[in-house]
Amino acid sequence: MTDLRLAPRTGREVRVRAPGKVNLSLRVGPRRPDGYHPLATVFQAVSVYEDVVASASADLRVTVSGPQADRVPTDASNLALRAARALAARTGIDEGVHLHLHKGVPVAGGMAGGSADAAAALIACDAFWGTALSREELHEVASELGSDVPFLLMGQTAVGSGRGDLLTAALSRGEYHWAFGVRDEGLATPAVFEEFDRLAAGREALDAGGDVALLQALRAGDAPALGALLHNDLQDAALELVPDLVETLAVAEDAGALGVVVSGSGPTVAALARSRQHALVIAAAMTAAGVADAVLTASGPVPGARVVAGSDVL
Numbered sequence: 510m511t512d513l514r515l516a517p518r519t520g521r522e523v524r525v526r527a528p529g530k531v532n533l534s535l536r537v538g539p540r541r542p543d544g545y546h547p548l549a550t551v552f553q554a555v556s557v558y559e560d561v562v563a564s565a566s567a568d569l570r571v572t573v574s575g576p577q578a579d580r581v582p583t584d585a586s587n588l589a590l591r592a593a594r595a596l597a598a599r600t601g602i603d604e605g606v607h608l609h610l611h612k613g614v615p616v617a618g619g620m621a622g623g624s625a626d627a628a629a630a631l632i633a634c635d636a637f638w639g640t641a642l643s644r645e646e647l648h649e650v651a652s653e654l655g656s657d658v659p660f661l662l663m664g665q666t667a668v669g670s671g672r673g674d675l676l677t678a679a680l681s682r683g684e685y686h687w688a689f690g691v692r693d694e695g696l697a698t699p700a701v702f703e704e705f706d707r708l709a710a711g712r713e714a715l716d717a718g719g720d721v722a723l724l725q726a727l728r729a730g731d732a733p734a735l736g737a738l739l740h741n742d743l744q745d746a747a748l749e750l751v752p753d754l755v756e757t758l759a760v761a762e763d764a765g766a767l768g769v770v771v772s773g774s775g776p777t778v779a780a781l782a783r784s785r786q787h788a789l790v791i792a793a794a795m796t797a798a799g800v801a802d803a804v805l806t807a808s809g810p811v812p813g814a815r816v817v818a819g820s821d822v823l
Protein backbone atom coordinates (compact mmCIF):
# COMPACT_ATOMS: atom_id res chain seq x y z
CA MET A 510 0.00 0.00 0.00
CA THR A 511 1.28 3.49 -0.87
CA ASP A 512 2.35 5.56 2.12
CA LEU A 513 0.52 8.85 1.47
CA ARG A 514 3.15 10.77 3.45
CA LEU A 515 5.67 9.84 0.68
CA ALA A 516 3.42 10.99 -2.19
CA PRO A 517 4.48 14.24 -3.88
CA ARG A 518 2.83 17.25 -2.31
CA THR A 519 0.94 18.90 -5.17
CA GLY A 520 -0.77 21.57 -3.07
CA ARG A 521 -4.05 23.35 -3.48
CA GLU A 522 -5.43 23.90 -6.96
CA VAL A 523 -8.54 25.44 -8.48
CA ARG A 524 -9.94 24.10 -11.75
CA VAL A 525 -12.13 26.26 -13.97
CA ARG A 526 -13.82 25.47 -17.25
CA ALA A 527 -14.88 28.13 -19.77
CA PRO A 528 -16.68 27.65 -23.09
CA GLY A 529 -16.07 28.98 -26.58
CA LYS A 530 -18.73 31.00 -28.39
CA VAL A 531 -20.41 31.48 -31.71
CA ASN A 532 -21.99 34.78 -32.77
CA LEU A 533 -25.47 33.82 -34.02
CA SER A 534 -25.71 37.33 -35.36
CA LEU A 535 -22.93 39.91 -35.61
CA ARG A 536 -23.82 43.39 -36.88
CA VAL A 537 -21.01 45.90 -37.13
CA GLY A 538 -21.24 49.70 -37.41
CA PRO A 539 -18.65 52.15 -38.71
CA ARG A 540 -15.32 52.43 -36.86
CA ARG A 541 -15.41 54.78 -33.83
CA PRO A 542 -12.70 57.37 -33.08
CA ASP A 543 -11.23 54.98 -30.43
CA GLY A 544 -10.64 52.35 -33.16
CA TYR A 545 -13.39 49.98 -31.98
CA HIS A 546 -16.58 49.26 -33.92
CA PRO A 547 -20.05 49.41 -32.39
CA LEU A 548 -21.58 45.93 -32.38
CA ALA A 549 -25.03 44.44 -32.08
CA THR A 550 -24.48 40.74 -31.54
CA VAL A 551 -26.18 37.64 -30.19
CA PHE A 552 -23.72 35.27 -28.51
CA GLN A 553 -24.24 31.58 -27.76
CA ALA A 554 -21.73 29.74 -25.54
CA VAL A 555 -20.96 26.26 -26.93
CA SER A 556 -19.55 23.05 -25.46
CA VAL A 557 -15.99 23.46 -26.75
CA TYR A 558 -13.95 24.14 -23.63
CA GLU A 559 -10.85 25.73 -22.18
CA ASP A 560 -9.73 24.13 -18.89
CA VAL A 561 -7.63 26.29 -16.60
CA VAL A 562 -5.91 25.09 -13.43
CA ALA A 563 -4.52 27.57 -10.88
CA SER A 564 -1.85 26.34 -8.48
CA ALA A 565 0.83 27.81 -6.23
CA SER A 566 3.85 29.55 -7.71
CA ALA A 567 6.29 32.19 -6.50
CA ASP A 568 5.60 34.30 -9.61
CA LEU A 569 2.90 34.64 -12.29
CA ARG A 570 3.42 32.00 -14.95
CA VAL A 571 1.46 30.14 -17.61
CA THR A 572 1.83 26.80 -19.38
CA VAL A 573 -0.32 25.55 -22.25
CA SER A 574 -1.39 22.17 -23.63
CA GLY A 575 -3.79 21.05 -26.37
CA PRO A 576 -3.63 20.53 -30.15
CA GLN A 577 -2.65 24.13 -31.03
CA ALA A 578 -0.67 24.95 -27.85
CA ASP A 579 2.41 26.00 -29.86
CA ARG A 580 0.45 28.95 -31.26
CA VAL A 581 -0.30 30.47 -27.86
CA PRO A 582 2.11 33.02 -26.35
CA THR A 583 3.35 32.26 -22.81
CA ASP A 584 4.83 35.72 -22.21
CA ALA A 585 3.07 38.71 -20.60
CA SER A 586 0.73 39.02 -23.63
CA ASN A 587 -1.08 35.78 -22.72
CA LEU A 588 -4.67 36.72 -21.95
CA ALA A 589 -4.85 34.46 -18.87
CA LEU A 590 -1.74 36.09 -17.39
CA ARG A 591 -3.11 39.53 -18.24
CA ALA A 592 -6.30 38.58 -16.39
CA ALA A 593 -4.35 37.41 -13.32
CA ARG A 594 -2.28 40.61 -13.34
CA ALA A 595 -5.40 42.80 -13.69
CA LEU A 596 -7.12 41.05 -10.79
CA ALA A 597 -3.99 41.32 -8.60
CA ALA A 598 -3.68 45.05 -9.38
CA ARG A 599 -7.34 45.68 -8.61
CA THR A 600 -7.30 43.82 -5.29
CA GLY A 601 -3.78 44.72 -4.12
CA ILE A 602 -2.68 41.07 -4.17
CA ASP A 603 1.08 40.50 -4.30
CA GLU A 604 1.16 36.73 -4.82
CA GLY A 605 2.11 34.45 -7.66
CA VAL A 606 0.05 31.78 -9.39
CA HIS A 607 0.74 29.10 -11.99
CA LEU A 608 -2.03 28.91 -14.60
CA HIS A 609 -2.12 25.82 -16.77
CA LEU A 610 -4.37 26.18 -19.85
CA HIS A 611 -5.66 23.12 -21.68
CA LYS A 612 -7.06 24.52 -24.91
CA GLY A 613 -10.00 22.91 -26.67
CA VAL A 614 -11.15 26.03 -28.53
CA PRO A 615 -9.39 26.71 -31.86
CA VAL A 616 -6.70 29.43 -31.56
CA ALA A 617 -7.44 32.67 -33.49
CA GLY A 618 -10.54 30.96 -34.88
CA GLY A 619 -13.27 33.48 -34.05
CA MET A 620 -14.54 31.37 -31.13
CA ALA A 621 -12.89 33.46 -28.40
CA GLY A 622 -10.58 30.85 -26.85
CA GLY A 623 -8.19 33.49 -25.54
CA SER A 624 -11.09 35.44 -24.04
CA ALA A 625 -12.35 32.20 -22.45
CA ASP A 626 -8.90 31.73 -20.89
CA ALA A 627 -9.06 35.27 -19.50
CA ALA A 628 -12.54 34.67 -18.06
CA ALA A 629 -11.45 31.32 -16.59
CA ALA A 630 -8.27 32.85 -15.14
CA LEU A 631 -10.31 35.58 -13.43
CA ILE A 632 -12.58 33.02 -11.77
CA ALA A 633 -9.64 30.73 -10.91
CA CYS A 634 -7.46 33.46 -9.39
CA ASP A 635 -10.40 35.01 -7.55
CA ALA A 636 -10.99 31.64 -5.85
CA PHE A 637 -7.29 30.80 -5.44
CA TRP A 638 -6.38 34.14 -3.85
CA GLY A 639 -9.69 34.43 -1.99
CA THR A 640 -10.35 37.92 -3.36
CA ALA A 641 -14.10 37.19 -3.64
CA LEU A 642 -15.02 39.94 -6.11
CA SER A 643 -18.70 40.40 -6.96
CA ARG A 644 -20.01 39.42 -10.41
CA GLU A 645 -20.20 43.14 -11.30
CA GLU A 646 -16.57 43.71 -10.29
CA LEU A 647 -15.41 40.67 -12.27
CA HIS A 648 -17.37 41.95 -15.27
CA GLU A 649 -15.59 45.31 -15.02
CA VAL A 650 -12.14 43.69 -14.98
CA ALA A 651 -13.22 41.39 -17.83
CA SER A 652 -14.29 44.22 -20.12
CA GLU A 653 -10.91 45.93 -19.65
CA LEU A 654 -9.25 42.75 -20.92
CA GLY A 655 -11.23 42.38 -24.16
CA SER A 656 -14.64 42.88 -25.76
CA ASP A 657 -15.51 39.16 -25.66
CA VAL A 658 -14.29 38.40 -22.12
CA PRO A 659 -17.48 39.48 -20.24
CA PHE A 660 -19.61 37.10 -22.32
CA LEU A 661 -17.36 34.13 -21.53
CA LEU A 662 -17.87 34.89 -17.83
CA MET A 663 -21.62 34.97 -18.34
CA GLY A 664 -22.18 32.14 -20.85
CA GLN A 665 -25.53 30.82 -22.12
CA THR A 666 -27.13 33.26 -24.62
CA ALA A 667 -26.80 37.04 -24.55
CA VAL A 668 -27.26 40.14 -26.64
CA GLY A 669 -24.08 42.23 -26.79
CA SER A 670 -23.85 45.93 -27.58
CA GLY A 671 -21.22 48.67 -27.22
CA ARG A 672 -18.03 46.99 -28.42
CA GLY A 673 -19.61 43.64 -27.49
CA ASP A 674 -19.07 43.96 -23.74
CA LEU A 675 -22.47 45.35 -22.67
CA LEU A 676 -24.59 42.27 -22.15
CA THR A 677 -28.24 41.37 -21.66
CA ALA A 678 -29.21 37.74 -21.10
CA ALA A 679 -31.50 36.37 -23.83
CA LEU A 680 -34.10 33.63 -23.45
CA SER A 681 -33.34 30.47 -25.37
CA ARG A 682 -35.29 27.21 -25.41
CA GLY A 683 -33.80 23.80 -26.17
CA GLU A 684 -30.39 22.65 -27.30
CA TYR A 685 -28.72 23.59 -30.59
CA HIS A 686 -26.23 21.31 -32.30
CA TRP A 687 -23.23 22.54 -34.25
CA ALA A 688 -20.47 21.32 -36.52
CA PHE A 689 -17.38 23.53 -36.80
CA GLY A 690 -14.85 23.54 -39.64
CA VAL A 691 -11.50 24.69 -38.22
CA ARG A 692 -8.42 26.02 -40.07
CA ASP A 693 -4.80 25.58 -38.96
CA GLU A 694 -4.11 29.15 -40.05
CA GLY A 695 -6.03 31.60 -37.84
CA LEU A 696 -7.20 35.13 -38.61
CA ALA A 697 -6.19 38.14 -36.50
CA THR A 698 -9.32 39.95 -35.31
CA PRO A 699 -7.92 43.48 -36.01
CA ALA A 700 -7.05 42.46 -39.60
CA VAL A 701 -10.63 41.30 -40.21
CA PHE A 702 -12.08 44.55 -38.82
CA GLU A 703 -9.65 46.48 -41.09
CA GLU A 704 -10.83 44.50 -44.09
CA PHE A 705 -14.43 45.20 -43.01
CA ASP A 706 -13.61 48.95 -42.99
CA ARG A 707 -12.20 48.69 -46.50
CA LEU A 708 -15.22 46.78 -47.85
CA ALA A 709 -17.85 48.71 -45.91
CA ALA A 710 -16.57 52.24 -46.61
CA GLY A 711 -19.59 54.54 -46.81
CA ARG A 712 -22.09 51.93 -45.60
CA GLU A 713 -25.08 52.63 -43.35
CA ALA A 714 -24.85 52.93 -39.55
CA LEU A 715 -25.40 49.89 -37.32
CA ASP A 716 -28.77 48.16 -37.67
CA ALA A 717 -29.30 47.56 -33.94
CA GLY A 718 -32.89 46.29 -34.31
CA GLY A 719 -32.03 43.61 -36.84
CA ASP A 720 -32.25 40.59 -34.54
CA VAL A 721 -35.89 40.63 -33.42
CA ALA A 722 -36.79 37.58 -35.51
CA LEU A 723 -33.66 35.68 -34.44
CA LEU A 724 -34.38 36.29 -30.74
CA GLN A 725 -37.95 35.11 -31.33
CA ALA A 726 -36.63 31.90 -32.96
CA LEU A 727 -34.41 31.31 -29.89
CA ARG A 728 -37.32 31.85 -27.48
CA ALA A 729 -39.41 29.40 -29.50
CA GLY A 730 -36.62 26.80 -29.74
CA ASP A 731 -37.05 26.90 -33.52
CA ALA A 732 -33.73 25.65 -34.94
CA PRO A 733 -34.75 25.85 -38.65
CA ALA A 734 -35.82 29.50 -38.19
CA LEU A 735 -32.59 30.25 -36.31
CA GLY A 736 -30.56 28.60 -39.08
CA ALA A 737 -32.14 30.82 -41.72
CA LEU A 738 -31.38 33.95 -39.65
CA LEU A 739 -27.68 33.36 -38.82
CA HIS A 740 -25.85 36.55 -39.84
CA ASN A 741 -22.32 37.95 -39.77
CA ASP A 742 -21.30 41.38 -41.10
CA LEU A 743 -17.62 40.30 -40.83
CA GLN A 744 -18.16 37.28 -43.09
CA ASP A 745 -17.34 39.05 -46.39
CA ALA A 746 -14.13 40.41 -44.85
CA ALA A 747 -13.13 36.91 -43.63
CA LEU A 748 -13.93 35.45 -47.09
CA GLU A 749 -11.84 38.16 -48.73
CA LEU A 750 -8.87 37.12 -46.53
CA VAL A 751 -9.48 33.34 -46.83
CA PRO A 752 -11.37 32.76 -50.12
CA ASP A 753 -11.42 28.96 -49.63
CA LEU A 754 -13.97 29.43 -46.84
CA VAL A 755 -16.65 29.71 -49.55
CA GLU A 756 -16.19 25.98 -50.19
CA THR A 757 -16.36 25.10 -46.50
CA LEU A 758 -19.66 26.97 -46.22
CA ALA A 759 -20.99 25.28 -49.38
CA VAL A 760 -20.07 21.74 -48.24
CA ALA A 761 -21.78 22.27 -44.86
CA GLU A 762 -24.86 23.65 -46.62
CA ASP A 763 -24.96 20.70 -49.04
CA ALA A 764 -24.80 18.35 -46.04
CA GLY A 765 -28.16 19.77 -45.00
CA ALA A 766 -27.12 22.37 -42.42
CA LEU A 767 -30.03 24.53 -41.22
CA GLY A 768 -27.71 27.50 -41.62
CA VAL A 769 -24.01 28.24 -42.05
CA VAL A 770 -21.99 31.25 -40.94
CA VAL A 771 -18.40 32.27 -40.28
CA SER A 772 -17.90 32.40 -36.49
CA GLY A 773 -16.98 35.92 -35.30
CA SER A 774 -13.92 37.17 -37.16
CA GLY A 775 -13.29 33.65 -38.52
CA PRO A 776 -11.94 31.57 -40.05
CA THR A 777 -13.95 28.84 -38.23
CA VAL A 778 -17.16 27.94 -40.10
CA ALA A 779 -20.18 27.16 -37.92
CA ALA A 780 -22.97 24.94 -39.29
CA LEU A 781 -26.23 24.52 -37.39
CA ALA A 782 -27.44 20.91 -37.49
CA ARG A 783 -30.85 19.29 -36.97
CA SER A 784 -29.51 16.98 -34.25
CA ARG A 785 -26.33 15.77 -32.55
CA GLN A 786 -26.14 12.95 -35.10
CA HIS A 787 -26.61 15.36 -38.00
CA ALA A 788 -23.76 17.54 -36.65
CA LEU A 789 -21.48 14.47 -36.94
CA VAL A 790 -22.68 13.98 -40.55
CA ILE A 791 -21.87 17.60 -41.45
CA ALA A 792 -18.47 17.34 -39.76
CA ALA A 793 -17.73 14.13 -41.70
CA ALA A 794 -18.74 15.85 -44.96
CA MET A 795 -16.32 18.73 -44.30
CA THR A 796 -13.52 16.26 -43.52
CA ALA A 797 -14.24 14.11 -46.59
CA ALA A 798 -14.28 17.16 -48.89
CA GLY A 799 -10.99 18.42 -47.44
CA VAL A 800 -12.45 21.87 -46.72
CA ALA A 801 -11.32 22.06 -43.08
CA ASP A 802 -8.06 21.13 -41.31
CA ALA A 803 -10.04 19.82 -38.33
CA VAL A 804 -13.68 19.51 -37.33
CA LEU A 805 -15.48 19.78 -34.00
CA THR A 806 -19.04 19.14 -32.93
CA ALA A 807 -20.67 20.85 -29.97
CA SER A 808 -23.96 21.98 -28.53
CA GLY A 809 -25.20 25.14 -26.87
CA PRO A 810 -26.10 27.12 -24.94
CA VAL A 811 -23.83 26.17 -21.98
CA PRO A 812 -22.77 28.06 -18.81
CA GLY A 813 -19.91 30.57 -18.62
CA ALA A 814 -16.59 30.17 -16.75
CA ARG A 815 -17.07 28.21 -13.52
CA VAL A 816 -15.12 26.27 -10.94
CA VAL A 817 -15.39 22.54 -11.61
CA ALA A 818 -13.28 21.29 -8.70
CA GLY A 819 -11.12 22.82 -6.04
CA SER A 820 -9.34 20.76 -3.42
CA ASP A 821 -6.49 20.64 -0.95
CA VAL A 822 -4.54 17.67 -2.19
CA LEU A 823 -2.10 16.42 0.44
Ligand SMILES: C[C@@](CO)(OP(=O)(O)O)[C@H](O)COP(=O)(O)OP(=O)(O)OC[C@H]1O[C@@H](n2ccc(N)nc2=O)[C@H](O)[C@@H]1O
Nearest residue numbers: 544545546619620621655656657672673698699702773774
Ligand atom coordinates in the same frame (compact mmCIF):
# COMPACT_ATOMS: atom_id res chain seq x y z
C1 LIG B 1 -15.08 39.74 -33.50
C2 LIG B 1 -15.51 39.23 -32.14
C3 LIG B 1 -17.05 39.03 -32.13
O1 LIG B 1 -17.51 38.46 -30.93
O2 LIG B 1 -14.96 37.99 -31.73
P1 LIG B 1 -13.70 37.09 -32.23
O3 LIG B 1 -13.91 36.75 -33.63
O4 LIG B 1 -12.45 37.88 -32.01
O5 LIG B 1 -13.75 35.85 -31.36
C4 LIG B 1 -15.18 40.28 -31.03
O6 LIG B 1 -15.80 41.52 -31.28
C5 LIG B 1 -13.72 40.53 -30.81
O7 LIG B 1 -13.53 40.61 -29.44
P2 LIG B 1 -12.05 40.46 -28.78
O8 LIG B 1 -11.30 39.37 -29.48
O9 LIG B 1 -12.24 40.38 -27.31
O10 LIG B 1 -11.42 41.82 -29.24
P3 LIG B 1 -10.58 42.93 -28.43
O11 LIG B 1 -9.40 42.26 -27.81
O12 LIG B 1 -11.48 43.76 -27.59
O13 LIG B 1 -10.10 43.82 -29.65
C6 LIG B 1 -9.14 43.38 -30.58
C7 LIG B 1 -9.21 44.29 -31.79
O14 LIG B 1 -10.39 43.99 -32.56
C8 LIG B 1 -10.97 45.17 -33.08
N1 LIG B 1 -12.33 45.35 -32.52
C9 LIG B 1 -12.78 44.55 -31.51
C10 LIG B 1 -14.07 44.71 -31.02
C11 LIG B 1 -14.87 45.73 -31.58
N2 LIG B 1 -16.12 45.94 -31.15
N3 LIG B 1 -14.40 46.52 -32.57
C12 LIG B 1 -13.14 46.34 -33.05
O15 LIG B 1 -12.72 47.04 -33.98
C13 LIG B 1 -10.03 46.31 -32.70
O16 LIG B 1 -9.11 46.45 -33.76
C14 LIG B 1 -9.32 45.77 -31.46
O17 LIG B 1 -8.05 46.36 -31.27
Ligand SMILES: Nc1ncnc2c1ncn2[C@@H]1O[C@H](COP(=O)(O)OP(=O)(O)O)[C@@H](O)[C@H]1O
Nearest residue numbers: 587588589616617618619620621622623624626
Ligand atom coordinates in the same frame (compact mmCIF):
# COMPACT_ATOMS: atom_id res chain seq x y z
N1 LIG C 1 -4.56 32.37 -23.76
C1 LIG C 1 -4.57 32.59 -25.07
N2 LIG C 1 -5.10 31.70 -25.90
C2 LIG C 1 -5.12 31.94 -27.24
N3 LIG C 1 -4.61 33.01 -27.83
C3 LIG C 1 -4.08 33.93 -27.04
C4 LIG C 1 -4.05 33.77 -25.64
N4 LIG C 1 -3.48 34.83 -25.13
C5 LIG C 1 -3.18 35.65 -26.16
N5 LIG C 1 -3.52 35.11 -27.32
C6 LIG C 1 -3.37 35.73 -28.67
O1 LIG C 1 -4.68 36.11 -29.13
C7 LIG C 1 -4.89 35.69 -30.47
C8 LIG C 1 -6.35 35.33 -30.79
O2 LIG C 1 -7.00 34.74 -29.70
P1 LIG C 1 -8.26 33.77 -29.76
O3 LIG C 1 -9.13 34.18 -28.64
O4 LIG C 1 -7.81 32.37 -29.82
O5 LIG C 1 -8.99 34.05 -31.15
P2 LIG C 1 -10.26 34.90 -31.63
O6 LIG C 1 -10.02 36.34 -31.17
O7 LIG C 1 -10.24 34.75 -33.12
O8 LIG C 1 -11.48 34.31 -31.05
C9 LIG C 1 -3.95 34.52 -30.67
O9 LIG C 1 -3.49 34.46 -31.99
C10 LIG C 1 -2.81 34.78 -29.70
O10 LIG C 1 -1.74 35.45 -30.35
